[in-house]
Amino acid sequence: MEAEDGKLKCNCPSGTFGEDCSLGVCEIENPCLNGGTCVPASNIADTPSCICPPGTFQPVCEQCYYNFTRDAYIQLDSQVMLAINSLNQTQCDEECDKDERCTFNFIGLDGCYIFEKPVIFASGNGDLNKYKERCMQMEECLLLTHILEDNKCFLFNVTLNNALSILRLIEGQHGNNIAEKICC
Incomplete structure (x- = not known):
């Protein structure tokens, strides 16, 4: 944690975001298009994958x-x-x-x-x-x-x-x- 204008702020590990570092890349920058579901990578620093709906294609559910x-x-x-x-x-x-x-x-x-x-x-x-x-x-x-x-x-x-x-x-x-x- 670091002080910023008298307020505490978390130093989040790579791949996490938010006030308490509880948000991952799926919540902040969902790479999945066209209603695809973002699945975080097992290593938080790696790129997440997408589960794509029918009619869309990997890796990011493009039509x-x-x-x-x-x-x-x-x-x-x-x-x-x-x-x-x-x-x-x-x-x-x-x-x-x-x-x-x-x-x-x-x-x-x-x-x-x-x-x-x-x-x-x-x-x-x-x-x-x-x-x-x-x-x-x-x-x-x-x-x-x-x-x-x-x-x-x-x-x-x-x-x-x-x-x-x-x-x-x-x-x-x-x-x-x-x-x-x-x-x-």
Whole structure:
């Protein structure tokens, strides 16, 4: 306690507040949005976590939606994708493990595909709604492109503007989509 203008004031431990140090960060600066419930960390100096209501996403219960660019897709090139012939999944995983730039790999019709940033997921079998949901569940996913013709989908950890600084936008391709995840 210290005197301030003749009044006693508590020196609160880190992460506590109030006249008697009984308030934590959840009461003072609740980080949880959209009706999320703040849960104090076990160590008072650590960041609290949130229990999020349905339709919101961790870590702070943001509501997310997609901003679509229709009839377009993001074209990958050899800078972010490499195909290696005749490998099984184990060998493909080993190739990815050897390359520090590799962020994701899978076996496709032409062999092992190895991806680097900004790709964080790729698939050649699925529908757009499935990959929109997958991106929503991945905090690092900020953008996806779906190529209808061969049903390929790629998830990225960059915004559309940042993706276009390193990849090409192909427009006028009916049925293809780019979806940028916006959270608030």
